Amino acid sequence: MNTAIVFSDEPVLLVGGAIGDNAQLSELLNEFRTVVAADSGADWLMQVGRVPDALIGDLDSVSDATRAAIPADRVHHIAEQDSTDFDKALRSISAPLVVGIGFLGGQVDHLLAAMTVLARFPHRAILLVGQDDVVLHLPPRIELDLAPETRVSLFPMRAVTGRSTGLRWPIDGLRFSPDRRVGTSNKADGPVTLRMDGAGMLLILPVQERAQLATALVQADGLWPAL
Structure with a gap:
């Protein structure tokens, strides 16, 4: 280090x-x-x-x-x-x-x-x-003002669960892992909220959402502890 x-x-x-x-x-x-x-x-x-x-x-x-x-x-x-x-x-x-x-x-x-x-x-x-894309590691909670039909992809880097509002296919109750279930090419029905139960989930959005994501990351109510 x-x-x-x-x-x-x-x-x-x-x-x-x-x-x-x-x-x-x-x-x-x-x-x-x-x-x-x-x-x-x-x-x-x-x-x-x-x-x-x-x-x-x-x-x-x-x-x-x-x-x-x-x-x-x-x-x-x-x-x-x-x-x-x-x-x-x-x-x-x-x-x-x-x-x-x-x-x-x-x-x-x-x-x-x-x-x-x-x-x-x-x-x-x-x-x-x-x-074409922007990628970030999801904080515990993020709110995004997305237009309907916006592509929302979730890719787990380890086993992780979470909850969502505003997604076409909600993630509640799903267990994600890189070798089992991933969440690519979901869609927003409007504003989206994501709450993760642990670290390890990457969010991929169209590059047009860059400024919004940057603001959301800086304003996020806490990040995860260092590994």
């Missing part, structure tokens, strides 16, 4: 190496004062003309040219190989919310690793943004 490197009273944007839409990244950059790169996420940032405030990771994939262009005091090499760069960066950021981009595209193994990290940090407010 490493000590935090980046401290912010505001949400922080964390950029990973699964390069996606430059316009989407640029839009996010306009919303955040503090921007951190996880290893080769720095290459994507430099493509759009932004030098990260911090570069964190084992630095085995960032290009030499990008690393040389970043001031040395912003480069933080964490050499251990037992965790992903996403994990290393999250452990190194102290902020009320971390919004990550560049973690949901690219290789499937990297995507699955990112989902595992979300499950490992139930005590943190983290929102991952992709081209």
Whole structure:
């Protein structure tokens, strides 16, 4: 467990190496004062003309040219190989919310690793943004003002139960687990409330719900204890 490197009273944007839409990244950059790169996420940032405030990771994939262009005091090499760069960066950021981009595209193994990290940090407010979806680890309770027919997917990372209002197919009484029952492609009939009985459930919504989810995470009435 490493000590935090980046401290912010505001949400922080964390950029990973699964390069996606430059316009989407640029839009996010306009919303955040503090921007951190996880290893080769720095290459994507430099493509759009932004030098990260911090570069964190084992630095085995960032290009030499990008690393040389970043001031040395912003480069933080964490050499251990037992965790992903996403994990290393999250452990190194102290902020009320971390919004990550560049973690949901690219290789499937990297995507699955990112989902595992979300499950490992139930005590943190983290929102991952992709081209089409946003993903978060559900807090104990969340309320969302969703339009009817909005796709609502629930994916358990461990055995977990909960209750819902506003879903086409309620989850009350169901026992979810990654090898038994998952809750993909449910639908909202209107505003949705989700109450989970334990940590371990990921929520996946259309990317258009990003701002609402970010606000809901920050305003959530408590998160889960650290594992």
